[in-house]
Amino acid sequence: MSEFLQQLLNGLSLGAIYALIALGYTMVYGVLRFINFAHSDVFMVGAFIGYYLGKLVPEGTLWGGLLVLSGAMIGCALLGMFIERVVYRPLRHGPTLNVLITAIGVSLLLEYTGQIVFGAAPRTFPQIFPTANYHVGSLTISSNQVFVIGVAILLMIALQLIVFKTKIGTAMRAVSLNPKAAQLVGVNNNVVISFTFGLGSALAAAGGILYAMNYPSIDPLMGVMPGLKAFVAAILGGIGNIPGAALGGLLLGTVETFIGGSQFSTYKDAIAFAILIVILLFKPAGLLGKFTIEKV
Amino acid sequence: MIAPRLHVLRYLRGVKNAGFRFAAALAAAPCASVAAAAAAPEPIKIGVYASLTGKEAVWGQSAEKATRLAVDDVNAAGGVLGRPLLAIIEDNQSKPGESVTAVRKLISRDKVIAILGEASSGRSLEAAPICQQARIPMISGGSNPKVTQVGNFIFRTHFIDPFQGTVMSRFAREKLGAKRLALLTEVTNAYAVGLAKYFSADAAAHQTPIVIEQKYSAGERDFKAQLTAIKAANVDAIFVPGYYTEAGLIVAQARELGLNLPVLGGDGWEGPQLLAIGGPALRDTYYCNNFSSESDVPETRRFIARYQARYQSMPGGTAADAYDAVLMLTDAIQRAGSTEPEKIRAALATTRGLRGVGGPLNVDANRDQLKPAYILGYNSGDYHLVQVIQP
Missing domain, CATH: 3.40.50.2300 (Response regulator)
Known part of the structure; x- marks a missing residue:
């Protein structure tokens, strides 16, 4: 039983990070109907901004850690908006496939620029927040795990509030529903799309920092696997659906951890992805997605 | 993100720098310099592949440093057969598949007479068949027994x-x-x-x-x-x-x-x-x-002092292996009296009692080494020698 609870906790803290990254994929898809493959590399850049900022503040202090976290989030938000402005906006009215290919190009550009700027060798991420281990019965909970889950929940609530309670959130939903109609009623699509990219990238940066805190070895290709998993999580939950992305991330992290702890650990990615296929066979739009019939 | 990785082959400082280093080494050995500079004999080219970047960059970089130190030492002592050594170093980015490209390039384009590298058994196993096929001797730092089983041109400096x-x-x-x-x-x-x-x-x-x-x-x-x-x-x-x-x-x-x-x-x-x-x-x-910085073997102590003086850092096991690989090769060329790969291979197979910086070098019938193992334990901030186990 205690092993089960421990694995559940491990899985949830991993899944919370997937969920944060998945939110970025899902938001961009919701507004623009395309997959921003560069998102996983924004996640990597977030971790590296954290690495450099972490050297400027004293290690293991709460205010220093929060400063690093918000610094990385702001930095990545700017990066996300910059990528959107320079690369995606000129292509917005072309075929979706063009943007998709460009997104892969931006992803590779970030990865290999990272290898030149940051170096290809892995670096050790500093302990930016104070750490401790708590023992509850036979369960061991590290402060990092609590922190990851806590921050992820807080950010998801904040996101839900932004999308449903603010003016810009209403505009985002309007653009997602029908961009042309939104424009007709006075929504500035460019601003809304920029904002979406900024928000998604800030969440990716937070995910990057939390990931690096838990697994303190970072390198320019670190985003590839978590990015792929988060992408899958977004589809699993129903792409374009914000609570769906969160659910998908938590589910994928938990399943992966449980398989990782069994004797089939070598197959953990294969099994996790096989489960995805099965779910999509029965629910083609994902767990919380709505399947809409396209009229021809 | 999911697209295949671009392959960037790095052409490292090899050719350019080695020439400069060679000149520096000559300057450091004034008695040999006049004659050697006048004749300017053609250098003996040896190829090195290492993980200079990527996940195991630490090994490749220290191997590169130790190789350069070893080559400069040999050249300062007058080279081999009156010719200086020239190391051409290629990076495999710690990635699977890259070693093959690097070694092929070293053999076909640079026409090296031997290949040295590397610490990883997996990547040594990729390079070994290429060397065996081209009949170019290779000295690996890997420990997996399969490396030398690839063929009679493959040797190692490490225990198995x-x-x-x-x-x-x-x-x-x-x-x-x-x-x-x-x-x-x-x-x-x-x-x-x-x-x-x-x-x-x-x-x-x-x-x-x-x-x-x-x-x-x-x-x-x-x-x-x-x-x-x-x-x-x-x-x-x-x-x-x-x-x-x-x-x-x-x-x-x-x-x-x-x-x-x-x-x-x-x-x-x-x-x-x-x-x-x-x-x-x-x-x-x-x-x-295979190495401890606290070993009291005189060759090891001397190597550590010289490496530290030049690079201001402590050498590790991969550095010792890289240095010993140059030592083994130089010794074989000397005994073979030739730079023909086949003759070097025969001489390498009979390496006995060579005093390497990481312990004695004896090539056995399987082209493997019997060397002492050092068990290191963590204690207050660093690893220290706990026990030495002789083979």
């Missing part, structure tokens, strides 16, 4: 994993008193899989069975699932054959889960990243290496 696995299993049994053992193996790594096999075989033969075996892949960062399963299996010690980045993360996460058991590893653990990631969590961890 059956020895290392036995040493660590014996250490767990005799020094740590472990009765029940756990394995956490990197399954995508030929070295780790081999080492796990020899460790388990020895453990099983001495009634200290492996009660649980968990696996991971290279580049993974989350090991809590496997470690939680190991914790539930109630063992006395964990053996983690793998490389230093993952080893550091594994130990740190084990301690986070309250798994305060001895953790053992092989020579793949060596690298400053281990200390940087693991930190104080590394208490009660031990690994086996």
Whole structure:
């Protein structure tokens, strides 16, 4: 039983990070109907901004850690908006496939620029927040795990509030529903799309920092696997659906951890992805997605 | 993101710098310089492939430094057969597949007479068939027995994993008193899989069975699932054959889960990243290496002093292997009296009693080495020598 609870906790803290990254994929898809493959590399850049900022503040202090976290989030938000402005906006009215290919190009550009700027060798991420281990019965909970889950929940609530309670959130939903109609009623699509990219990238940066805190070895290709998993999580939950992305991330992290702890650990990615296929066979739009019939 | 990686072949400072270094070495040896500079004999080209960037960059970089030191030493002493050595160094970015490209380039374009490298058995196994096919001698620093089994042109400077696995299993049994053992193996790594096999075989033969075996892949960062399963299996010690980045993360996460058991590893653990990631969590961890900075062998002491003077850092096992590879090759060329690959191969096979910086170099019938193993244990911020085990 205690092993089960421990694995559940491990899985949830991993899944919370997937969920944060998945939110970025899902938001961009919701507004623009395309997959921003560069998102996983924004996640990597977030971790590296954290690495450099972490050297400027004293290690293991709460205010220093929060400063690093918000610094990385702001930095990545700017990066996300910059990528959107320079690369995606000129292509917005072309075929979706063009943007998709460009997104892969931006992803590779970030990865290999990272290898030149940051170096290809892995670096050790500093302990930016104070750490401790708590023992509850036979369960061991590290402060990092609590922190990851806590921050992820807080950010998801904040996101839900932004999308449903603010003016810009209403505009985002309007653009997602029908961009042309939104424009007709006075929504500035460019601003809304920029904002979406900024928000998604800030969440990716937070995910990057939390990931690096838990697994303190970072390198320019670190985003590839978590990015792929988060992408899958977004589809699993129903792409374009914000609570769906969160659910998908938590589910994928938990399943992966449980398989990782069994004797089939070598197959953990294969099994996790096989489960995805099965779910999509029965629910083609994902767990919380709505399947809409396209009229021809 | 999912597109195939671009292959960037780095052409390293090799050619350009070596010429400069050669001149510097000549200046350092004034008695030889006048005659040599006048005749300017054609250099003997040796090819080196190493992981200068990427995950195991620490090994490649220290191997590169030690190779340059060794080549300069040979050249300062007048070179081999009156000709200077020239090392051409290629990077494989610690990635599978890249070593083949690098070694092919060294053999076909640079026309090197021998290939040196590298510390990773997996990447040595990629390069070895190319060298064997081209009939160019190769000296690896890998420990997996399969490396030299590729063919009669493949040699090594390192001890082999059956020895290392036995040493660590014996250490767990005799020094740590472990009765029940756990394995956490990197399954995508030929070295780790081999080492796990020899460790388990020895453990099983001495009634200290492996009660649980968990696996991971290279580049993974989350090991809590496997470690939680190991914790539930109630063992006395964990053996983690793998490389230093993952080893550091594994130990740190084990301690986070309250798994305060001895953790053992092989020579793949060596690298400053281990200390940087693991930190104080590394208490009660031990690994086996081919080199210790606290060894009292005079050749080793001299090597450490010279390496430190030149690079202001402590050499590791991969540096010693790289230095010894140059030493073995130079000795073979000298004895063969020729730079013909076939004659060098024959001379390499008869290397006996050469005093390397990482211990004596004796090539046996399988082209392997018998060298002492150093067991290092973590104590207050660094690893220190715990025990030396002779073969």
